[in-house]
Amino acid sequence: MKTCLERIPQDVVALCDYERLAPEFLPPDIWAYLAGGAADERGLKVNQEAYRQWSIQPQVLVEMHGASSTLQLRGGQLPHPFFIAPMAAHRLFHAEGELATALGAAAMGAPLVMSCRASTPIEAMPRHLGVPLWFQLYVRKDREFMLGLVRRLEDAGCDGLVVTVDAPVSGIRNREQRAGFRFPEEIEAPHLVGEPAWPVVESVLDPRYLAELPTWEDLIWLKNQTRLPVWLKGVLSVADAQRAVEASFDGLVVSNHGGRTLDVLPAPLKVLPEISREVAGRIPVLVDGGIRRGTDAFIALALGADAVMVGRPMLYALAVAGAVGVAHALRILCHELEVAMLLAGCPTLPSIRGRVRPVMKG
Ligand SMILES: Cc1cc2nc3c(=O)[nH]c(=O)nc-3n(C[C@H](O)[C@H](O)[C@H](O)COP(=O)(O)O)c2cc1C
Numbered sequence: 489m490k491t492c493l494e495r496i497p498q499d500v501v502a503l504c505d506y507e508r509l510a511p512e513f514l515p516p517d518i519w520a521y522l523a524g525g526a527a528d529e530r531g532l533k534v535n536q537e538a539y540r541q542w543s544i545q546p547q548v549l550v551e552m553h554g555a556s557s558t559l560q561l562r563g564g565q566l567p568h569p570f571f572i573a574p575m576a577a578h579r580l581f582h583a584e585g586e587l588a589t590a591l592g593a594a595a596m597g598a599p600l601v602m603s604c605r606a607s608t609p610i611e612a613m614p615r616h617l618g619v620p621l622w623f624q625l626y627v628r629k630d631r632e633f634m635l636g637l638v639r640r641l642e643d644a645g646c647d648g649l650v651v652t653v654d655a656p657v658s659g660i661r662n663r664e665q666r667a668g669f670r671f672p673e674e675i676e677a678p679h680l681v682g683e684p685a686w687p688v689v690e691s692v693l694d695p696r697y698l699a700e701l702p703t704w705e706d707l708i709w710l711k712n713q714t715r716l717p718v719w720l721k722g723v724l725s726v727a728d729a730q731r732a733v734e735a736s737f738d739g740l741v742v743s744n745h746g747g748r749t750l751d752v753l754p755a756p757l758k759v760l761p762e763i764s765r766e767v768a769g770r771i772p773v774l775v776d777g778g779i780r781r782g783t784d785a786f787i788a789l790a791l792g793a794d795a796v797m798v799g800r801p802m803l804y805a806l807a808v809a810g811a812v813g814v815a816h817a818l819r820i821l822c823h824e825l826e827v828a829m830l831l832a833g834c835p836t837l838p839s840i841r842g843r844v845r846p847v848m849k850g
């Protein structure tokens with residue numbers, strides 16, 4: 489009998505191999521939703537290209553005794569700095585949906601952030617797997633709805649909230665439009681039941697639409713309703729980071745939503761150093777967008793991230809091989825990071841800080 493990992497095709501050795509195989513496992517419209525970005529997909533491209541602007545500065549003959557990729561985060565400890573980013577409706581990509589992702593994540597000790605548009609209710613998620621389960625949400629003006637959802641998440645044992653602040657409207661997703669993607673009705677959204685409907689408007693600048701959009705005040709209200717840590721995801725400016733720290737949010741995710749909202753935003757990696765400098769260790773800073781290699785995580789940590797979130801590659805692996813694929817993809821990332829740490833002479837995650845240099849042009 490084959491072991492789980494032997495079921496993975498032999499030529500899947502890097503995350504790009506899952507990306508190559510995933511379209512064979514998915515209908516074209518779902519592939520377009522998963523792999524695509526907004527408009528001309530500039531954001532999608534710059535996210536990955538930003539990592540190619542940096543090389544690692546190694547040191548040789550470093551004492552590596554006791555080296556480890558352990559992450560210390562807000563008093564807790566994780567085996568590595570990889571989180572699974574919140575992504576909608578995992579059942580689109582694999583019949584076992586978020587259950588499979590959670591098992592794969594737990595096998596590798598990676599926290600999973602469930603999307604508010606998850607296709608599995610949080611109550612059905614496996615708990616006591618020894619890894620944090622977080623939940624991502626959008627803040628709506630209807631406080632009764634928000635409170636109900638937050639209490640539900642607390643009762644289900646959720647470990648933290650990630651409020652996404654960069655998508656007051658969906659990006660203009662031309663690839664999805666061309667492929668005719670729509671969320672199929674049978675893919676349920678159990679956390680959106682009872683959510684107030686958005687007004688049907690011709691223009692997103694219609695006052696009825698704008699009246700539904702959250703402000704800092706709404707987020708601070710939400711934060712004060714719960715003991716759970718509340719992180720903000722989608723911050724790209726120093727001013728917003730400063731405000732988040734002043735308002736005592738618990739952490740930040742520097743993100744442009746994987747290039748899926750506004751197509752012409754900066755790559756998160758580009759703005760990470762200035763945001764990290766501003767935050768100055770007062771709260772943790774994560775980054776996502778374009779991380780495809782352990783060396784990308786190394787570069788992100790060198791430029792000021794405490795940890796990283798990985799999006800699409802996790803769903804490519806889920807589509808190809810379910811829970812085993814997710815665990816395998818995370819294993820690849822961890823192995824690549826550990827090899828990079830050893831070859832660069834960095835025995836711990838904090839020792840990675842600053843250990844990159846810009847790639848010389850020409
Ligand atoms: C299919 C898909 C669905 C997503 N759904 C959500 C979501 O529900 N909430 C959210 O905050 N971000 C969502 N994102 C954005 C991710 O959380 C993350 O910011 C992005 O994928 C990171 O870029 P990467 O895919 O290059 O790693 C989604 C991304 C993808 C690819």
Ligand SMILES: CCCCCCC(=O)C(=O)O
Pocket residue numbers: 576604605655680745748
């Ligand atoms: C209320 C529905 C939210 C779906 C969010 C999906 C998303 O963020 C994406 O990038 O796709």
